[in-house]
Amino acid sequence: MMISKKKFVELTIPQLCCVMAQQRHKYIEMGRGGGKTTIFGYQMRELVRQMPKASFALVGSTYSQILARTLPSAIEGLEMFNLHQDIDFVVGRCGKKHGYEMPYQPPNQWNNIIHFPNGAIFQLVSLDNANSGRGLNSYAELGDEAALLDPEKLFTNVKTTNRAKKEVFKDCSLLGSEFYVSSTPINKKGKWFTEMEEVAKKNPKEYAFIKASALSNPYLNPAWFKKMRDQAVSEILYNAEILNIRPKEIVDGFYGNLIPAKHYYTDYNNSYLETIGVVARSEHFNSNQDNDVRVNEPLIMSVDFGVFNCCVVSQVQDDTYKVLKSFFVKSPKLLDDLFIEQVIPYYRPHQEKFVYLYGGHDGNNRLPNDERTYFQQIIEVLTKHGWTVYLMTHGAAPTHTDKYLLINAMLKEHQMRLPKMRINEHNNPDLIIALERTEAKEALKGGIEKEKKDERNKLFPQQHAPHLTDAFDIPIMTMFNDIFKGSSLLLSESRIQTT
Structure with a gap:
């Protein structure tokens, strides 16, 4: 010995x-x-x-x-x-x-x-x-x-x-x-x-x-x-x-109805994790470890573009909109790097390789020194790796007020026609911080808008600025805003008839 x-x-x-x-x-x-x-x-x-x-x-x-x-x-x-x-x-x-x-x-x-x-x-x-x-x-x-x-x-x-x-x-x-x-x-x-x-x-x-x-x-x-x-x-x-100074709590949040105990969840496939053992390598931590992914159904991917590029992956499962995972890269990493190095390897085990692609309208802008748009670049990369992509972003961008009303209504869960919203806590740590720290302010022309000052602050961590929240918002607004407005209209008509 x-x-x-x-x-x-x-x-x-x-x-x-x-x-x-x-x-x-x-x-x-x-x-x-x-x-x-x-x-x-x-x-x-x-x-x-x-x-x-x-x-x-x-x-x-x-x-x-x-x-x-x-x-x-x-x-x-x-x-x-x-x-x-x-x-x-x-x-x-x-x-x-x-x-x-x-x-x-x-x-x-x-x-x-x-x-x-x-x-x-x-x-x-x-x-x-x-x-x-x-x-x-x-x-x-x-x-x-x-x-x-x-x-x-x-x-x-x-x-x-x-x-x-x-x-x-x-x-x-x-x-x-x-x-x-x-x-x-x-x-x-x-x-x-x-x-x-x-x-x-x-x-x-x-x-x-x-x-x-x-x-x-x-x-x-x-x-x-x-x-x-x-x-x-x-x-x-x-x-x-480093200094162990506790951050101040955001009171006037844009996502004011977000409640950790209610909206965050954990759902790992521990049977898989036990098979890789205590000497697991980084490549083992792919979507096989996620018990919340329906592997035979398409993925929703939403992208926010710029010097900071990010992607939020979701699925609609029965009556629940589940935010499965989020990714990001910072400059000098580019949009290609986000998908080739992170998104595609992570979801390589996924069986139904179909993507509903959402993003900001700047995704239709052309790349510098390239004939392709940002969306075309993503579609090309995903297609080369065996994915079929449906581009879902069309029409005018919703206002911040519309986002504020719809998403907080979904978080409150008072409207039966809207799905519940749940966020995988351990796969979205930076998105969660961004959601909790994004402030709301009164718009100059009325209504509510996101406080975006942190996006212009080079010293602020951009993964905690509103970028990821924008990618989070887009599919929700596209899929559910008409339902929400219809529900509100029906409720108003019902009240008029009652009185």
């Missing part, structure tokens, strides 16, 4: 606070570069050290997120404390044949287990799959990127399992503990995490809420902060991601 050399890890003041805090329930809001990976690795190591043969819940919002982000971060954190994969622990398999002790409650399957030689295990629990935590009696719980977690599912799938006790562990300080780390949330869904600060203030004996920015880490090169500021696409993101 390999004997590891002693390794000394110096902790920052916030990291020491996290380690030394006596509370069993710890919530850590820390900017990137603040050292979350280090304290996460320390917490895992301490759980293993304190409670041999115990089972712990390692939580992620989805199995896809666990494979792509949570697990690699956990492995990196453990390495910082001299615990190395395939030497000091194994992932996705049982270590019994290597002489590992077995846990008090061995799992039925080991594909989502981290196993340590003293018998301690971490079970990877994804909140989009209620079965991933089934049968688990955990002695503690922890999760990375906690702002992405659904609080109701977290309670049902994880917190209720954190109940195991054994006489041998009665003096362990981490028995029944919670440990969640995250950078500050930038959308409404993560508000529950920052609200834990108030819980900690009311119950300081049981809960600790610790905040720190990257400035707390003295081991970061000062040039790194300048580099991050220069490369940050906006001051908002730099403040949130």
Whole structure:
């Protein structure tokens, strides 16, 4: 057996606070570069050290997120404390044949287990799959990127399992503990995490809420902060991601009836994700992982053009308009790159290769130094890759007031003739931020319009400006505005006849 050399890890003041805090329930809001990976690795190591043969819940919002982000971060954190994969622990398999002790409650399957030689295990629990935590009696719980977690599912799938006790562990300080780390949330869904600060203030004996920015880490090169500021696409993101400053909430939103708990959903094909294993490569994360795509029905693709090119993909499924996924490229990437590098590879598994193509009317403009229009360019690229395309954008563009009235009516779901609207949360993170942050203002000639100032601000992240929301709007307006206006007219006539 390999004997590891002693390794000394110096902790920052916030990291020491996290380690030394006596509370069993710890919530850590820390900017990137603040050292979350280090304290996460320390917490895992301490759980293993304190409670041999115990089972712990390692939580992620989805199995896809666990494979792509949570697990690699956990492995990196453990390495910082001299615990190395395939030497000091194994992932996705049982270590019994290597002489590992077995846990008090061995799992039925080991594909989502981290196993340590003293018998301690971490079970990877994804909140989009209620079965991933089934049968688990955990002695503690922890999760990375906690702002992405659904609080109701977290309670049902994880917190209720954190109940195991054994006489041998009665003096362990981490028995029944919670440990969640995250950078500050930038959308409404993560508000529950920052609200834990108030819980900690009311119950300081049981809960600790610790905040720190990257400035707390003295081991970061000062040039790194300048580099991050220069490369940050906006001051908002730099403040949130690096300095841990919470963004202000938009009150007068253009999509005012958008409610995360109602309109966002998660629907991964976890059976597929389990087949690709814990060493999945980027090419495995294609539309096969999406359980919400009807593979034998056409896709709706809507494009917004310019220096920032983006595409929103949707389907009408029964009485629901589902926004499946969104893509974008920034200059110097071009429109071709958007489809060749992202859209087409992602939907290569799709069976019915038909596209209903929508876009702004500037899609009829000719490309620079080219006879083709933007729409013709997209159609040519898709056709070369085996897709049949129907161009659906015709007639005059709707007004912002029309968009505001129709989309907020659909979000409210009071008109039976209009479909419900649902957005795949994990496939549309930037679209969701753009929808939540797009403001409404009074138009000069009356009515309501989108506030577009962020599109003219070169320092603002264009994926969070209204571009993606424009691509989101176009098919909805084309397909449903006449129905909406007809419904409104029928309602008005009915009221006249009634009176």
